[in-house]
Amino acid sequence: MTDYNQSNPLADLVICACAQAWQGDGEVLATGIGVIQRLAASLAMVENPDLMMTDSEAYIVSEPVPLGARHGYEPKRETWMGFSRIFANVWAGQRHALVGPSQIDQYGQANISALGDYVQPKVQMLGVRGFPGNSISHANSFFVPVHSKRAFVPNEVDTVCSIGYNSARLPQGMSLDDIDIRLIVTDLCVMDFEPSSKQMRLRSTHPGVLVQEVLDNTSFELLTDEVVETPAPTAEQLATIARLDPNNLRQKAVTAR
Amino acid sequence: MNKLKNLNAALAVVESGMTVGIGGWGPRRKPMALVRELLRSDVTDLTLISYGGADVGMLCAAGKVKKLIFAFVSLDFIPLEPYFRQARQNAEIEIMEIDEGLMMMGLQAAAMGSPFIPTQVGLGTDVVTRNPDLALIESPYADAVSADEKRQWLAMPALNMDVALIHVDRADARGVCQIEGPDHYMDDHFARAANHTIVSCDQLVETDWFHQQPNAVRSVFWERSCTNSIVNLPFGAHPSSCNPLYGFDAAHFKHYAASAKQENGWSNYFQEFIAPGEQAYLDKIGGAEVIESLPLPIY
Numbered sequence: 001m002t003d004y005n006q007s008n009p010l011a012d013l014v015i016c017a018c019a020q021a022w023q024g025d026g027e028v029l030a031t032g033i034g035v036i037q038r039l040a041a042s043l044a045m046v047e048n049p050d051l052m053m054t055d056s057e058a059y060i061v062s063e064p065v066p067l068g069a070r071h072g073y074e075p076k077r078e079t080w081m082g083f084s085r086i087f088a089n090v091w092a093g094q095r096h097a098l099v100g101p102s103q104i105d106q107y108g109q110a111n112i113s114a115l116g117d118y119v120q121p122k123v124q125m126l127g128v129r130g131f132p133g134n135s136i137s138h139a140n141s142f143f144v145p146v147h148s149k150r151a152f153v154p155n156e157v158d159t160v161c162s163i164g165y166n167s168a169r170l171p172q173g174m175s176l177d178d179i180d181i182r183l184i185v186t187d188l189c190v191m192d193f194e195p196s197s198k199q200m201r202l203r204s205t206h207p208g209v210l211v212q213e214v215l216d217n218t219s220f221e222l223l224t225d226e227v228v229e230t231p232a233p234t235a236e237q238l239a240t241i242a243r244l245d246p247n248n249l250r251q252k253a254v255t256a257r
Numbered sequence: 258m259n260k261l262k263n264l265n266a267a268l269a270v271v272e273s274g275m276t277v278g279i280g281g282w283g284p285r286r287k288p289m290a291l292v293r294e295l296l297r298s299d300v301t302d303l304t305l306i307s308y309g310g311a312d313v314g315m316l317c318a319a320g321k322v323k324k325l326i327f328a329f330v331s332l333d334f335i336p337l338e339p340y341f342r343q344a345r346q347n348a349e350i351e352i353m354e355i356d357e358g359l360m361m362m363g364l365q366a367a368a369m370g371s372p373f374i375p376t377q378v379g380l381g382t383d384v385v386t387r388n389p390d391l392a393l394i395e396s397p398y399a400d401a402v403s404a405d406e407k408r409q410w411l412a413m414p415a416l417n418m419d420v421a422l423i424h425v426d427r428a429d430a431r432g433v434c435q436i437e438g439p440d441h442y443m444d445d446h447f448a449r450a451a452n453h454t455i456v457s458c459d460q461l462v463e464t465d466w467f468h469q470q471p472n473a474v475r476s477v478f479w480e481r482s483c484t485n486s487i488v489n490l491p492f493g494a495h496p497s498s499c500n501p502l503y504g505f506d507a508a509h510f511k512h513y514a515a516s517a518k519q520e521n522g523w524s525n526y527f528q529e530f531i532a533p534g535e536q537a538y539l540d541k542i543g544g545a546e547v548i549e550s551l552p553l554p555i556y
Contacts, residue, residue: 173408
């Protein structure tokens with residue numbers, strides 16, 4: 001059972017870190033798929049009301065909808081946004097999604113489709129869903145709840161669902177600069193891609209996490225030139241998160257080691 | 258034109274080897290009663306096009322699927338559809354795995370009689386490498402930005418289909434269909450893409466109902482000329498949702514998912530719920546009272 005009073009400092013920390021992904025974004029649709037991801041998008045929209053969000057069903061809302069049981073809250077719907085219209089928004093590039101893939105590789109290519117052999121997968125997962133279109137159309141960020149070598153795999157992910165900074169797969173006539181992967185947040189750290197080399201780099205480690213621990217749990221090299229500590233949530237952010245998560249769904253969304 | 262048919266007569270057009278599109282999305286407003294009737298038939302060797310949920314899982318479990326064209330198969334709150342998963346992990350079906358939006362473009366191309374729609378969606382991913390039939394083309398026009406090499410585009414082929422199966426809230430016997438819920442998903446594109454569209458409805462109404470509900474006419478998403486058959490099947494989306502009439506049946510989906518882990522699980526599920534027919538199905542579920550009380554999902 002969820003203990004409504006049990007706090008989860010790691011969840012609050014990664015929600016605030018993930019919310020940074022939308023920093024500087026203007027009037028784009030902020031989509032967070034998953035508990036941490038959606039709370040992060042919600043927090044980002046509270047801090048930047050120009051962002052747009054949906055009720056995760058079929059409408060754009062004027063303020064983020066608290067997660068789970070509504071306790072009488074009515075979403076403040078302002079625009080119909082069914083799935084067919086989502087694609088119009090995606091293809092126009094007016095969106096930044098934060099998603100939670102099962103595998104990520106050195107190029108930022110991600111997998112939610114299948115593990116192992118493609119013809120006969122060891123584990124069939126969801127399918128590519130909207131990852132191919134999202135990744136080539138608009139900005140994307142990732143959240144990984146357990147930073148491990150199983151998540152950050154060597155070479156390439158088993159099924160490449162989203163385009164990354166991989167010259168070998170770059171479509172003819174496109175540049176790596178056309179691809180926009182922003183932040184990768186995990187239970188250990190925050191990473192991004194160095195703009196010129198497109199190499200994944202460690203930006204910050206969470207309090208108490210050593211750089212070596214991140215490297216030991218990643219199957220490929222990371223740039224580690226300027227690593228700081230992930231900033232702690234402010235009191236205001238904590239209050240906002242608590243208001244947006246009245247059912248404390250974040251308590252079990254990520255677990256400290 | 259009176260398009261009202263009984264379940265059996267409406268589905269008589271479906272033959273083995275056909276391509277069948279199925280409306281809805283995951284566990285939402287799936288034409289499950291139509292799917293159950295397909296499961297009772299001897300039709301096999303189907304190519305399915307679906308934003309998949311238990312429709313795909315059940316047809317895979319029954320061995321009726323030759324090929325699946327999909328972007329995902331999921332029950333949302335049970336992320337991994339158990340029988341689809343088995344079919345893939347046992348390499349029992351051919352697949353064409355594409356992006357959700359690419360599927361929409363394929364349906365639109367079929368609807369407009371165009372062989373393909375050019376797009377950047379799918380480029381640089383395994384959608385291209387795992388589907389060697391997908392052609393990459395250059396624009397016949399000059400690129401807007403001059404480049405040393407012209408940009409490449411994916412030519413998403415039309416997803417033509419013999420039959421589409423769709424469930425709606427309300428319809429009249431002439432094929433005017435209303436979807437009252439928050440999203441009609443890609444159902445209008447399916448109705449337009451198919452050579453023959455079979456629609457089941459929760460409520461069969463007289464045409465006059467629409468005259469009395471002018472706002473409801475805004476939620477009629479295709480013309481009656483796109484509908485070939487209407488089947489009156491109250492609660493025909495169960496166990497998927499038909500918002501706002503009823504939510505999806507989480508307990509039933511759990512029972513269904515659990516069956517996949519049991520020996521003869523599918524066979525038992527089929528005998529218990531599907532083989533005895535639709536009236537027996539509704540009685541077994543608990544009838545109108547139980548289904549109408551299924552809470553609408555909160556996402």
